[in-house]
Amino acid sequence: MATVDDLQFEEFGDTTTSLAANPDATTISIEDPGETPKHKPGPPRGLGREEDDELLGNDDSDKTELLAGQKKSSPFWTFEYYQTFFDVDTHQVFDRIKGSLLPIPGKNFVRLYIRSNPDLYGPFWICATLVFAVAISGNLSNFLIHLGEKTYHYVPEFRKGSGTETSKTSSPDRVRQTDTPAGSEPSGCPKYRDSGIATCVFSPSVSIAATIIYAYAWLVPLALWGFLVWRNSKVMNIVSYSFLEIVCVYGYSLFIYIPTAILWIIPQKAVRWVLVMIALGVSGSVLAMTFWPAVREDNRRIALATIVTIVLLHMLLSVGCLVRSHSNALLVCFRCHAKTSNC
Amino acid sequence: MAEAVESPGDPGTTTPRPLMRDLKAVGKKFMHVLYPRKSNTLLRDWDLWGPLILCVTLALMLQRGSVDSEKDGGPQFAEVFVIVWFGAVTITLNSKLLGGNISFFQSLCVLGYCILPLTMALLVCRLVLLAEPGPINFMVRLFVVIIMFAWSIVASTAFLADSQPPNRKALAVYPVFLFYFVISWMILTFTPQ
Numbered sequence: 407m408a409t410v411d412d413l414q415f416e417e418f419g420d421t422t423t424s425l426a427a428n429p430d431a432t433t434i435s436i437e438d439p440g441e442t443p444k445h446k447p448g449p450p451r452g453l454g455r456e457e458d459d460e461l462l463g464n465d466d467s468d469k470t471e472l473l474a475g476q477k478k479s480s481p482f483w484t485f486e487y488y489q490t491f492f493d494v495d496t497h498q499v500f501d502r503i504k505g506s507l508l509p510i511p512g513k514n515f516v517r518l519y520i521r522s523n524p525d526l527y528g529p530f531w532i533c534a535t536l537v538f539a540v541a542i543s544g545n546l547s548n549f550l551i552h553l554g555e556k557t558y559h560y561v562p563e564f565r566k567g568s569g570t571e572t573s574k575t576s577s578p579d580r581v582r583q584t585d586t587p588a589g590s591e592p593s594g595c596p597k598y599r600d601s602g603i604a605t606c607v608f609s610p611s612v613s614i615a616a617t618i619i620y621a622y623a624w625l626v627p628l629a630l631w632g633f634l635v636w637r638n639s640k641v642m643n644i645v646s647y648s649f650l651e652i653v654c655v656y657g658y659s660l661f662i663y664i665p666t667a668i669l670w671i672i673p674q675k676a677v678r679w680v681l682v683m684i685a686l687g688v689s690g691s692v693l694a695m696t697f698w699p700a701v702r703e704d705n706r707r708i709a710l711a712t713i714v715t716i717v718l719l720h721m722l723l724s725v726g727c728l729v730r731s732h733s734n735a736l737l738v739c740f741r742c743h744a745k746t747s748n749c
Numbered sequence: 750m751a752e753a754v755e756s757p758g759d760p761g762t763t764t765p766r767p768l769m770r771d772l773k774a775v776g777k778k779f780m781h782v783l784y785p786r787k788s789n790t791l792l793r794d795w796d797l798w799g800p801l802i803l804c805v806t807l808a809l810m811l812q813r814g815s816v817d818s819e820k821d822g823g824p825q826f827a828e829v830f831v832i833v834w835f836g837a838v839t840i841t842l843n844s845k846l847l848g849g850n851i852s853f854f855q856s857l858c859v860l861g862y863c864i865l866p867l868t869m870a871l872l873v874c875r876l877v878l879l880a881e882p883g884p885i886n887f888m889v890r891l892f893v894v895i896i897m898f899a900w901s902i903v904a905s906t907a908f909l910a911d912s913q914p915p916n917r918k919a920l921a922v923y924p925v926f927l928f929y930f931v932i933s934w935m936i937l938t939f940t941p942q
Contacts, residue, residue, distance in 0.1 A: 485845075488846055491846070492846040496918070497916070499920060527843070527847070531843075531924060538927065538934075542934060545938070
């Protein structure tokens, strides 16, 4: 007759306690022996996770962890296989987003929130929202800048590289009649021959923003994962992350850029750069704190270089995307206006 | 298409469905979208004619004249088409991956039909734009688009939300919100040359 003592949960408890007693034990698991796991006696808790269960206060996470070993058993060509990557509830997604906004030193995002249930819902839709936020805020800020000038004719930028801003004079008749001579076009400022409306081409469109952001969200984690696997083969790391967990961290860490992109509409340069610094600080620290345990066993220099590279790439993305989408070829536009009789 | 099938009197007949009946079915669904109630009509008798008509109308009205089409930043016919259908497919896939028990085409049908309020908003905007341009013009258009956007969301949520497990409703509804928001943005920023 199986008693409570014979239940496997008791064994998990023993393993964790022994790990706590001997933190140098080399184990291949995602448990960080540096943390002291506190598990409540009483109702059996799967895998002896820390007090975060109470913090997050959901019972589903237990079931999820119990099933973690049994998940992903369907072959990759079935629909069920991909459903395992969307096995999250609303509150879990909110918790993960909160975790990405409030990096607590010492708390690992993957450990605390993902807990071997990485999802693709968050990364995918956060990236989608970010793409549209960047594109729309770019349009809006350019529109607001030119709001005072003449009769601004707003045109949304949807085509690849064909984002345009047309500025009409207040007398449409004149615009129709005169035809601008071809020679007066400054470079990068094509004109409508027929209507004589000066246009300036600037800003990437939705498609380019989408390509950049999605490529970043997938390729950088891939590179990082490959790098970590390679280092793992040389130096036995206690902590190792799966590819999907890295994608998950990167995806959720991009969330802070959505409000940043929206607030970039404010035309003040100082405000914009403060916003970028804050966003970079928050998401960079989430990433750094996540990956530090994975590389700290390594050579000091390599570990530091890895972390610095992660943050640098993040900075490149944020600054690059936002600056490009908000850059307006004002100088070119002014030259256009000055040279043509229509503007 | 899973239209309400009347058992044919003669199984061997190749008589085509009468057009009027199809149009009536489409019209009935339009009414269901305009006055969203908890009803299964949209789901049970799904068809993709309505979404196709709406999408074509939207794309035709949003595109520019051919003269300026090269250098214009507005969406072209094909782009609107791609955005609507690709967006609808993505949302459907997302909802199915989250564990919703709605079929692929039913979801496409609902999402397509719920573009109707936004198409009406576009018609209204085009009419409003014939008047004097200015801030009042813009405010009127903004107001109309916001109302219709909310209407679309409410209509599609009424049909789609029930198909999701209760702890994931918000996850399934958010992409719908994003989808209609992007379409509303395209409509709001539409200005004819």
